[in-house]
Every structure is written in structure tokens, then in C-alpha cells.
Amino acid sequence: MLLASLLEGGVFMFETFDDHRSRYASGGIVQTLPGELIDSIWLIIDLDLKGFIPLTNLLTFEVQNNHGRVTLLFSQAQSQIELGVDLPYRYSDLYPQKVYVYDDGQRQTILLPSETR
Numbered sequence: 001m002l003l004a005s006l007l008e009g010g011v012f013m014f015e016t017f018d019d020h021r022s023r024y025a026s027g028g029i030v031q032t033l034p035g036e037l038i039d040s041i042w043l044i045i046d047l048d049l050k051g052f053i054p055l056t057n058l059l060t061f062e063v064q065n066n067h068g069r070v071t072l073l074f075s076q077a078q079s080q081i082e083l084g085v086d087l088p089y090r091y092s093d094l095y096p097q098k099v100y101v102y103d104d105g106q107r108q109t110i111l112l113p114s115e116t117r
Helices: 027-032 035-049
Strands: 022-025 058-066 069-075 083-090 098-103 107-111
Touching (some): 035 083
Antiparallel strands (some): 058 069, 069 083
């Protein structure tokens, strides 16, 4: 699997981000984001994105500081659509600035950009 090609997005023969497939968080994500933020990413995908926006198999979420609280800003390659979701959780400078969510058709994983190589 070459992530460089994944970062370009594309057309896939499976429904991306089906909530019946296995979901994971990488070691780097578990070490840098609290569980409630990890869960929030899955909820945003399931409740705010799926069925409303055509999703590729690679999503990007920026973790932003919004007056001391977390805002997750969704985007994806080949799309001008962005969605910011304000969350009630305190922001920390130790959080990663960006995370990816990847669906390979069998499992879905939240991972750090540094874990894609």
C-alpha cells in the first residue's frame, strides 16, 4: 500500500466508512489524543458526514484551538467542502495538529501523518 497514492483520494468499489467494519486508532493517536476525541471523530463521520458528503477513503481532521476548546475541521482531497465541529473538550498544545482517517475496505484507522510512511 502506497500512502502517496492514497493522499490523492480516488474512487473505490466499497462504501467508505461503513460503521459495521472494524475501527482502530493507531498507537500514536492513542498516545496523543484522549478517548473522547477519538470517539468524536467516529461520531462526526457517522452522524455529520456519511450520507451528506461523498467520502473518499482518506479523510483529514485538523485539531484546532478554539478559545481553549477543541474544534475538529474535516476536509478531504479533491473536495472543497470543509466542516468544523466545536467540541466541549479542552484543547492541549500536545494534541497533533492533523490526523488522518483511512478506510481500506476492511478496517478503518485513525492515524498520525507521521505514521503513514
